[in-house]
Amino acid sequence: MAVIFERTKGLLDVPTHYCPGCTHGVIHRLVAESLEELGVLDRATGVAPVGCSVLAYDYFSCDMHEAAHGRAPAVATGIKRAIPDSIVFTYQGDGDLAAIGTAEIVHAAARGERITTIFVNNCIYGMTGGQMAPTTLPGQVTETSPYGRDVNTAGHPIRVAEMISTLDGAVYVERVSVDSVPNILKAKKAIKKAFEIQMQGLGFTLIEVLSTCPTNWGLAPVEALKWLRENMIPYYPLGVKKDATTGEVK
Amino acid sequence: MAEKILMKGNEAIGEAAIHAGCQCFFGYPITPQTEVAAYMARKMPKIGRVFLQAESEVAAINMVYGAAGSGVRVLTSSSSPGISLKAEGISYIAGAELPCVIINIVRGGPGLGGIQPAQSDYLQATKGCGHGDYKMVVFAPASVQEMVDLVQEGFDVADMYRTPVMVMGDGMLGQMMEPVEFKERQGRQLPSKDWATTGLRGKREKHNVINSLFLKPEELEEHNRKLQAKYREIENNEVKYEMYNCEGEVDIVIAAYGITSRICKNAVKMLEKEGIKVGLIRPITLWPFPSKAFEEMCGKTKHGFISVELSEGQMIEDVALAVNGRAPIHFYGRSGGMVPTPAEIANKIKAIVGGAK
Secondary structure, rough: OOOOOOOOOOOOOOOOOOOOOOOOHHHHHHHHHHHHOOHHHHEEEEEEOHHHHHHHHHOOOOOOEEEEOOHHHHHHHHHHHHOOOOEEEEEHHHHHHHHOOOOHHHHHHHOOOOOEEEEOOOOOOOOOOOOOOOOOOOOOOOOOOOOOOOOOHHOOOHHHHHHOOOOOOOEEEEOOOOOHHHHHHHHEEEEEEEEHHOOOOOEEEEEEEOOOOOOHHOOHHHHHHHHHHHHHHHHOEEEEEEEEEOEEEE | OOOOEEEEHHHHHHHHHHHOOEEEEEEOOOOOOHHHHHHHHHHHHHHHEEEEEOOOOHHHHHHHHHHHOOOOOEEEOOOHHHHHHHHHHHHHHOOOOOOOOEEEEEEEEOOOOOOOEEOOOOHHHHOHHHOOOOOOOOOOHHHHHHHHHHHHHHHHHHHOOOOOOEEEEHHHHHHHEEEEEEOOOOOOOOOOOOOOOOOOOOOOOOOEEEEOOOHHHHHHHHHHHHHHHHHHHHHHOOOOOEOOOOOOOOOOOEOOOOHHHHHHHHHHHHHHHHOEEEEEEEEEEOOOEEEEEEHHHHHOOOOEEEEEEEOOOOOHHHHHHOOOOOOOOEEOOOOOOOOOOOOHHHHHHHHOOOOOO
């Protein structure tokens, strides 16, 4: 009988700690499948962040580093520079990457580090229990924006993919979403392309993945997917923000 | 014998690291250690190794964490305010049990302080530096030659025990020129780095994970106790110190390290001419601290000990712990970049021991 689908070898056969309906599991699988399909699992090293995906090092089957909050791009730089033929990725959330780790992500991109960053944006701090993130939408209610994010006092959300795409060292930047099957397939294509570009040694690649947090949004999983579509995508438009391999800048 | 060459302390650090097989240097400019980075920037690319100027000390130490986890010898260098920024990363490196060498060319603090020599980071260096229950081996060279030797030794000790090692100098040692020799070293038998994240490369079934997170209290306690057992081993095997003029009975014993110990040696010679016998204990490892040397002198000193430091009194705490009430302890320190003269130290000692004997 022909095998038409099987578990990726890029993930270990262990239960994850993620909440029901959380999209981290899907994104982990897309990263793992991409590494496996490109035949680079054997020379891949991932860097886990601080946040909900802090334990990602227990789930990926390749070598892994756990980094301090926000420092994953610096850690990844150290790994890549030490062993240049490694395929190195960081997996970071919005608090980790867009608040405490802004210096590290901007400079890793500016240097054109041959690494791939998977940036999971769900507009909230998940692990600490639902506080305002740099990507929290205007008016969005969180534990630390209980009356809704007021941009006059709490500032404006950061569009990371657009910001990174302005840097010359970044060669491929795309924003994708995992709210639907067609979008998941597009996300997979983007992640795989980013790794291919890293394998060619062309420069820094970042894929921003719009993701859900049913627990801290206080929504059922299906409602959360709908919320993502109706609220996040209008503010964070999907698509390729920069592709220096074709000269495309949006 | 290797040729002797005249080198600035900071540049000698870089050359010593290269001799020790350091593959990567990550740093950020700060006075008075910037020549280390400048030297590495000139040399490392020419021999196919990595020099990278990071966006901050925070990023630099995390690059060190990544490279050390990948199994290569790695160096970073900074000065006091920069070391405070690196403290977070040093804690992770200690927690994840990674080897690396960190240079601190100390300047006066607190805050931005000044840029002149000081020894005011003693407590920060020897009591851990960052958060958590850990220790860091701290070497305190007193000459450019010793700086070279200890940087090389530092890489071995780091690999031997999978621990961060700090080589702590001061602005004067970093900036002064002295003749140095890069000797052929008797290498240690070092354990293989089978824990490194090199990628599985068909050689391993199970992935390697570099990590300092232990969410279960039982596991974290077990990890902490494993670290402590390692620190006891380091305390048993790696203490280094010099005892100068300590034969027989002495009037007083000076405790001084680094550049201060050299000034103190001149004070010892000056006092000798006046019939005052002064011993000197020079800790070379600040942690582990050479407590036994102090215990040994407790019964042989008439007026106890005097800790002489370029600080307002930091090493004196370890001297007091070692002496444990068995003899009086005095202090003389200058800070903020002020450096005492031998005569100043001699006068202080005369005031304690009561003039010529």
